[in-house]
Amino acid sequence: MMSALVDEVADLMREVAAREILPRFRLLTDGDIEEKSKGDYVTIADRDAELWLSPRLEALLPGSMVLGEEAAAADPKKLSLAQSDAPFWTVDPIDGTGNFVAGRETFGVMIALVNKGRVRSAWIYFPLSGDLAVAEEGAGAFWHSGDTVQRLFAGRSANDVSRISGAFNVRFMAEEWRDRVELFADTVPRKSTYLCSAWDYVSLARGAHDLVTYNRMMPWDHAPGSLILREAGGVLRSLDAGADYMPATLAAPHLAARDEEGWQRFAAAIRNAV
Known part of the structure; x- marks a missing residue:
């Protein structure tokens, strides 16, 4: 209610x-x-x-x-x-x-x-x-x-890499993380460029996207979407520390995903990208 x-x-x-x-x-x-x-x-x-x-x-x-x-x-x-x-x-x-x-x-x-x-x-x-x-x-x-x-139920992320859909925002990332995210993004055939957090988060929460990456974490951009995604079953967590998003965090590489299993799989692929 x-x-x-x-x-x-x-x-x-x-x-x-x-x-x-x-x-x-x-x-x-x-x-x-x-x-x-x-x-x-x-x-x-x-x-x-x-x-x-x-x-x-x-x-x-x-x-x-x-x-x-x-x-x-x-x-x-x-x-x-x-x-x-x-x-x-x-x-x-x-x-x-x-x-x-x-x-x-x-x-x-x-x-x-x-x-x-x-x-x-x-x-x-x-x-x-x-x-x-x-x-x-x-x-x-x-x-x-x-x-x-x-x-809203975000559902499960696609297992087949050819069916994964995501958005990759890397503009503010440190070079190390930007390079890894871009290498992983090269393997994802379905990419979106909304340039709008509102559309990104709702797409995740409605199951239309599998993942999104961010680094600049201003509260007005991420606090609303983080809760909507989490209550729909999704995850927003930092890639470096592995900590769930909090509004006090203003900058860190973050990965949003439709579900926990998908988050773990995508995070591992990004961290291991060489």
Whole structure:
């Protein structure tokens, strides 16, 4: 049974998408777009959506704070929240901003509630379709599409390497891990390039992908998907230390997989790649 909080946050996501995001899709002007760093975009829709969401989320849980991607970009000291035991919300107002800027449909809105260092609740919303993935710790993960609600089960990863599907994000990896991941990726014939964590994690949780790799582990990018994947039976764990993902970890080579057996098999193949 999902709590009332799940519906309240979902309603906020739908409203902010209708107010700040969808009216700007494929209508951005040059003045609406900035580059925070090479290839890392922010738009007026990102900023206005985060500004609209933040006080409303904090009001849902008195004493909580918001760790938003754009606020942290403006003031990196805000990332210290990820190291605390205090309750906080992670907000990625538009995950896949580069896709949004390019007019591609692969973007989403992501929110998670973290308390005492653990992800307790998670939401990934796709404004164009209205589809929503939600999870609460210990209560399962669910996919809402139209009037249909289905429990998410990631299922088992493919055993035949020719049937494996994955995404390989290596941009921020140290050379040692990047080389190993790229060597393994060369053996995987079915690769995706969503460039959007929201799409990656939901694809895993719905059983459409077998694995995804990451290294830059900002909480707004990974806290929501980590819980949805875990509650669907999947795994997100570091390749070097073998530790399950925690929001306090900001950078380390990570592997996400549909199931434990698949994680172990893919991790071994990556670690042994030469």
